[in-house]
Structure formats: C-alpha cells, structure tokens
Amino acid sequence: MSDATRPSGVARANRWSQLWLGMVCMILIANLQYGWTLFVNPMNKAMGWSIADIQVAFAIFIATETWLTPVAGWVVDTLGPRRGPPLTVGFGAVTVGLAWVINAHASSLGMLYVGAAVSGTGAGAIYAICVGNAVKWFPDRRGLAVGITAAGFGAGAALTVIPIRMVIEDFGYSSAFFWFGIVQGAVLLLIAPIMRGPLAGELPAMAAPKVQQSARSFQPAEILRSPAFWLLYVMFVLVSASGLMATAQIAPIAKDYGLTSMPLFLGASVLSVALVVDNVMNGAARPFFGWVSDHIGRETTMAIAFTLGAFSYGLLAYFGSSPWAFVIAAALIFFTWGEIFSLFPSTCTDLFGTRYATANASLLYTAKGTSAWLVPLASVLRASTGSWHSVFIVSAVANALVVLAALLILRPLRVAHHRATAHAPAE
Numbered sequence: 001m002s003d004a005t006r007p008s009g010v011a012r013a014n015r016w017s018q019l020w021l022g023m024v025c026m027i028l029i030a031n032l033q034y035g036w037t038l039f040v041n042p043m044n045k046a047m048g049w050s051i052a053d054i055q056v057a058f059a060i061f062i063a064t065e066t067w068l069t070p071v072a073g074w075v076v077d078t079l080g081p082r083r084g085p086p087l088t089v090g091f092g093a094v095t096v097g098l099a100w101v102i103n104a105h106a107s108s109l110g111m112l113y114v115g116a117a118v119s120g121t122g123a124g125a126i127y128a129i130c131v132g133n134a135v136k137w138f139p140d141r142r143g144l145a146v147g148i149t150a151a152g153f154g155a156g157a158a159l160t161v162i163p164i165r166m167v168i169e170d171f172g173y174s175s176a177f178f179w180f181g182i183v184q185g186a187v188l189l190l191i192a193p194i195m196r197g198p199l200a201g202e203l204p205a206m207a208a209p210k211v212q213q214s215a216r217s218f219q220p221a222e223i224l225r226s227p228a229f230w231l232l233y234v235m236f237v238l239v240s241a242s243g244l245m246a247t248a249q250i251a252p253i254a255k256d257y258g259l260t261s262m263p264l265f266l267g268a269s270v271l272s273v274a275l276v277v278d279n280v281m282n283g284a285a286r287p288f289f290g291w292v293s294d295h296i297g298r299e300t301t302m303a304i305a306f307t308l309g310a311f312s313y314g315l316l317a318y319f320g321s322s323p324w325a326f327v328i329a330a331a332l333i334f335f336t337w338g339e340i341f342s343l344f345p346s347t348c349t350d351l352f353g354t355r356y357a358t359a360n361a362s363l364l365y366t367a368k369g370t371s372a373w374l375v376p377l378a379s380v381l382r383a384s385t386g387s388w389h390s391v392f393i394v395s396a397v398a399n400a401l402v403v404l405a406a407l408l409i410l411r412p413l414r415v416a417h418h419r420a421t422a423h424a425p426a427e
Contacts, residue, residue, distance in 0.1 A: 059372045066120075072124060096181070144266075156279070284335065309333065
C-alpha cells in the first residue's frame, strides 16, 4: 500500500497541530542564524580571529543550510508523508546539537567552519520539512501557513537573545554554544516522531484559494527549465543578501555607531533592544505578509514590502547613529526582508504544484545560500569607504530593483505560465 494512502488504523492528523509543531521546530533552530551576531565580537576578542574570518563561518552555515535543502526535500518527498518528516527532523536534531558542541570547543577557524557546515546541514533539513509540510497542509492559506512556520525561524531567537548574551557575559561564549546546542537538539528529538505530512484524502473541505494555482505538479528538473523560477531566484538573492548583511553585521554596525552598550530602555542597551525588536519584527513579517498575499496577490505584496525595505535602508544610512532611529530602522529592515520566506515558497508552490513542493521550494531556498557569499562583501565595502553608508545605499537599490521585477516581469510571467498549464490534468 502506498505511503500516501491513509490506512484505516492511522489516525487523521490535525493540520493546525502539524503547523504549530513545525513552527516550534523553526524556533529551535533560529539561534543558529539569528543568534550568531552575539558570538562574533566575543570570538574576535577571545581567539584573535578577524571579524571577516569569523563571518566566513556564517556564510558556510547559510550555504549548507540552503544548498543541501533540495536533498532533504527530495528525501522527504520520496519517503512519503509518514516516514519522511520524522526521519528528517530527527536527523536535523542530532546535527544541530552536535554543531554547537563543535563550536564550543573550536580552537581554530577550520574547526569553527566544520561546526558551521554541520549546523547548516541540520538546520536545512528541518527547514525544508517544516516549509514543505506547510504548503502541503494549507493550499487554501498557503501564504499564511508558510508565514507562521517561517515566523518561528525569524522570531524564535527573540526568546533567547538576552539569555544567550547573559551566558556569554557570565560564563563565556563556549558555554553558551554548548548548553543551548544540547537543549535545542534534545527538544527537536522529542518532536520528530510526531511530524508528518497529509495523506491522500486527509485534507478537509476548504474554500477555493484567491491566488491562482497550478493545475499540475512540476518535477524539480522541470522547474529548473522555467524562466519564472530563475526570476524568483534572482529576486530572492537580491533581497536576501541585504537582509543577511543586516542579520550578520547588526552588532558590528552598532559598535561602529557607538551604540552597543548605550542604555536605552529599562536598563537594556541599544543593541539588546534592537536585537529583540528585530527578531520579533522579522517573525511577524512572515505570517503578516503571507496573509496579505493570500488576499491581494503575491506580486503586489512584494512591491509593498520591498518598497518599505528600500526606505528602511535609507533611514539607517542617514539617521542610524541616533539610538532610537537605529532601533526603528533596523526593525523595519527585518520586517521587510523576513517575508521572502513566506512569499517566495508560496509563489513557487502556486506556480509548480504540491506533489514535489518540498523539493521545489528547497531548490528556490538555495538562493539564500547564494546570497550568503555576498555578505562578507559588506565588510569589504565598509572597510574601503570607512563607513556603512554605501552598504545601506546598495541594499536600498537592490530592494527597489526587486519591486520593479515583481510588477513588470514576474506578474506577466506568472499569468503566461498559468495560461499555458490551464488545461493540464488535475493532480
């Protein structure tokens, strides 16, 4: 009997329960990316490694977390909805826990880079299954569901930013790596057996989605021949590169502005307030813009979000040295780049169907890995110009270009794609 057919002895899963479990999994891997900035300066001080060399580890993490997700997506789609998700999440749990233990004991940059690669591999496996589950369980609310799932990754670190910083200050960055890695990996192992995808006939009756969707499913090899896929890829790279720059460099930027330890609110420093607010805004953006896109369309939502993003980088460029302006500008940047992780997987599945959605969305997600290699260039540009101003202006221009691409190129391509596949047999 096919794994995609629900046997009589298998209980029907609640799709909302699966969605919230996916969000929890994302929360548990959020620190691997969004907590990284807290470790950069302590490692620089303790080990004498340059900031640029340390940030190579961040690029390796992003590269492995994204470029290996198509493999995880293929495994999940091949093993089926009952076996694929629990095995993938279990694998990810072991690797992310191990990775931070490696980081805790890294005595050389080479070992730090190994930890980053292991960490990225595990995080990518968990990310792939959680997003894949969301687009499959919720064809009627795809943007919202992916947004809620991705919100765990974007906002999850907000829960631990202050605890991690306290552990680093009191016990050192190695202790923070070790204990947070062990706890996060252990909880993921407990969740793994409960995760699964929808079986045949298991989805409830639902209203027709407002966003047009493909009448058939495209295999990964097919979407690689689609102009629409590659346009989405380039757009993803442009927005992601600017957003990852802010994620990786927010602490060094605050330091250059002299804001790192400046008290701002209830005794908390400018940087601490900014990190908490940034992670909350990054997480909130994903379900918010996902929900908006379910109602007004993907391209229109992209145009609104990335126009605000371009404005936010300009605000940081010209007024970022002011404490409250820094917090507000950084919050808007995180709010307007985080939604790519709900809008782009949703658009991909709208275009190419659900059967291979995990693998297809994972292929698009590799754009984040491609963009990661542009992040160190921000430090190079800052060093050559003596300030962050030019970095922020370049980021603003990149967001503006994506707005134009969404409205003038992606929308016509999407309409033509759906017209060409309108008479394809239903899945």
